[in-house]
Amino acid sequence: MTNPFFEASTLPYQLPPFDQIRDEHFAPAFDAGFKQHLSEIDEIVAQTDEPTFDNTMVPLESSGAILELVAHVFFSMTSTDSSPALEELDEQYAPKLAAHSDAISLNPALYARIKTLHDSPDAAWTDEQRYLVERRYQEMTLGGAGLDDTKTDRLKQINQRLASLTTLFEKNLQAETNDLAVVIDDVAELDGLAEGEIASAAAAAADRGLEGKWLITLPLFSGHPLLASLTNRDVRERVMRASLSRASRGNEHDNSGVVLEITRLRAERAGLLGFSSHAEYITADETAKSPENVAAMLDKLAPAARRNADAEADALRTEIEAAGGSHELASWDWAFYTERVRAKKYDVDTAALRPYFEADRVLHDGVFFAANLVYGLTFTERTDLVGYHPDNRIFEVFNQDGSALGLFLLDLYTRDSKRGGAWMNPLISQNTLLDQPTVVMNNLNVPKPPQGKPTLLTFDETSTLFHEFGHALHGLLAKVTYPSFSGTNVFRDFVEFPSQVNELWMLWPEVVENYAKHFETGEQLPREIIERIEATGSFDQGKGTSEYLAAALLDQAWHRITADDEITDVAEFERQALEAAGLLNPVVPTRYSTTYFQHVFAGGYSAGYYSYIWSEVMDADTVEYFKSSGDVRAIGEAFRQKVLGVGGSKDPIKAFEEFRGRPADIAPLLERRGLAG
Structure with a gap:
């Protein structure tokens, strides 16, 4: 069998040949990748010469080429x-991948050689080389290198089991999300x-063979964007209850038991590694440094946020009464009545903005236009290249001087075979050591309209597109020597910073005036409406x-337990954790409840969901810097060179301070979120 993973791609930018890749290629490619990688590591450690950067770090960074490629494509x-075939492979290879990772880390x-380099650095090393040795040594030390054989064996068992459990969590969640999509029989509803x-709802139903019906598919977070518009309260309740009940219904896809085992094993592993909890283990290698520092920030913000939410709830109850309603305010009412209050207070109806956010125009005249304005980038669609799905679009990216930068793939639409949420991931990670270019991709979950109909984005979906493209820019603009530092390979509580900054351009005057035009008439979104939108900055x-804080604190609660803690009831643990934080609020559910909290139980954000608001401190500060500057292009170039361009090759806090000339100021964040008082 000819396996496309065994030959270098001849496509532009080493794009994987998706039209040739079949399910049966993955298993042999994984197996060959394991074998090749271990052989390369054996060659490093078999050397009798004293460790040097060139005989240890360079071959280590160069190793595992087949495995790197097949893993990027597979996941x-x-x-x-x-x-079903890919899911079976995922379950089969998740523990194998964990075992392979442990065999190296x-x-x-190998650890002894890296420790020798770490303890006796060479004065001739570049800053990037020095930092690479520091990071590798730190990661291996924290990961358990140096433990005795008994602890090492148990650590390997835990890691393999956790790999299987996180795969199972995601599989259960996807099945539940599909199963609980709300079927509507009467369009009047x-x-x-x-x-x-x-x-779009009719098309989604038709895709499942439900002709003559309508289907409301569920997003990853609690609730649904359509709750802001649906006038039928019973339908709103059905949608919200379906969202909140995912993977907690006592059926075969219930994630409760999975969560209990994941958190227990993570706590046990932390103990083996010398930490009191998984949260302490995770934050030790983040910019936060400790769960106490995380708690100090989250606990400081939570009371003010709750007070503001209570005041907002009172305003909604007043609106319900004014509308002649006699029912109590419920979580499924919040978005609907919030839009009514917003319309009265600011004369803004975000639902009415959709005709101005046609997806292709948002992409070309908004997202890409902003990237040109700030960084000088240009984009050309490559219809001659093939992605992994017909909805996949591919764009070639160029610098201002016309030099090639990389490929950007966009997969906009939701489907049953796609997990929820929105994200960025690399396919080919730039580095000069292996002469690799950059190929990155963005995924969203926008409902697909019928053939021939325009894709009209919501306000939030437009913001999400700008956000995720910020991650893509981080991947595209990083220029590093070593693969470990490519793109978004930075601390978890820093990685959201560049993407949050990119949201700024959505309503930047020069940008929004270029793309926000009515899809039928071409009429520009009136400036006075944009100003009213901006005036709602701290509204709601x-x-x-x-x-958000409820989810972040829930994540911390699950991951601050010890291996000795006896927890048997997931729902009760969640209730107590939110109550202790002062955020147990039935009308404002946590953004992610435990059994569908994919970020922390299957998505790499365990004990790290705090990172969004942690990095938002730098984001808000940077946004103020752009707004106060008279030269967006100059600030953009500085941001590119000092933050985006260094990838993970420099301590991120130092990178930020070099960009700003000082540490981040929290005041802009407090002002943005209405917490300044």
């Missing part, structure tokens, strides 16, 4: 266009939705901040 496909001979939204932020 891109399992998250975007999975199938816990290799005592969709009153309040735009024509395009109703058409009590709720927004409360639901």
Whole structure:
């Protein structure tokens, strides 16, 4: 069998040949990748010469080429266009991948060589080389290299089991999300939705063979964007209850038991590694440094956020009464009545903005236009290149001087084979050591309209597109020597910073005036409406901040337990954790409840969901810097060179301070979220 993973791609930028890749290629490619990688490590540790950077770090960074490629492609496909065959492979290879990772990261001979380099650095090393040795040594030390044989064996068992459990968590969640999509029998129940939204619901139902019906698929977070528009309260309740119940219904896809085992094993592993909790273990290698520092920030913000949310709830109750309603405010009412209050207070109806956010125009005249304005980038669609799915679009990216930069792939639409949420991931990670270019991809979950109908984005979906493209820019603009530092390979509580900054351009005057035009008439979104939108900056932020902080504190609670803690009831643990934080609020549910909290139980953010608001401190500060500057291009170039361009090759806090000339100021964040008082 000819396996495309065994030959270098001849496509531009080494793009994987998706039209040739079949499910049966993955297993042999993984197996060959394991074998090749271990052989390369054996060659490093078999040397009798004293360790040097060139005989240890360079071959280590150069190793594992087949495995790197097949893993990037495989996990891109399992998250975007999975199938029973791929799911079976995922379950089969998750523990094997964990075992392989441990075979390298816990290799005592390799660790000894790196420790020698770390303890006796060469004055001739570059800053990047010095930092690479520091990071490798730190990662291996924290990961358990140097433990005795008994602890090492147990650590390997835990890591393999956790790999299987996190794969199972995601599989259960995807099945539940599909199963709990709300079926509507009468179109009258969709009153309040735009024509395009109703058409998308009909198309989603038709895709499942439910002709003559409408289907409301569920996003990853609690609730649903359509709750702001649906006038039928019973339908709103059905949607919210379906969202909140995912993977907690006592059926075969219930994640409760999975969560209990994951958290227990993570706590046990932390103990083996010398930490009191998984949260302490994780934050030791982040900019936060300790869970106490995380708690100091989150606990400081939570009371003010709750007070603001309570005040917002009172305003909604007043609105319900004014509208002649007699029901109590419930979580499924919040978005609907918030839009009514917003319309009265600011004369802004965000649902009515969708005709101005046609997806292709947002992409070309908004997202790409902003990248040109700030960084001088240009984009050309490559219809001659093939992605992994027909909805996949591919763009070639160029610098201002016309030099080639990389490829950007966009996969916009939701489907049953795709996990929820929005994200960026690399396919080919730039580095000069191996002469690799850059190929990155963005995924969203926008409902797909019927053939021939325009894709009209919501306000939040537009913001998400700008956000995720910020991650893509980080991947595209990083220029590093070593693969370990490519793109977004930075501390977890720093990685959201560049993407949050990129949201700024959504309503930047020069940008929004270029793309926000009515899809039928071409009429520009009136400036006075944009100004009213900007005036709502802290509106509903009590709720927004409360639901986020509830999730972040819930994540911390699960990961500050010890191996000796006896927890048997997931729902009760969550209730107590939110109550202790002052954020147990039935009308403002946590953004992610435990059994569908994919970020922390299957997505790499365990004990790290705090990172969004942690990095938002730098984001808000940077946004103020751009706004106060008269030269966006100059500030953009500085941001590119000092933050985005260094990838993970420099301590991120130092990188930020070199960009700003000082540490980050929290005041802009407090002002943005209405917490300044």
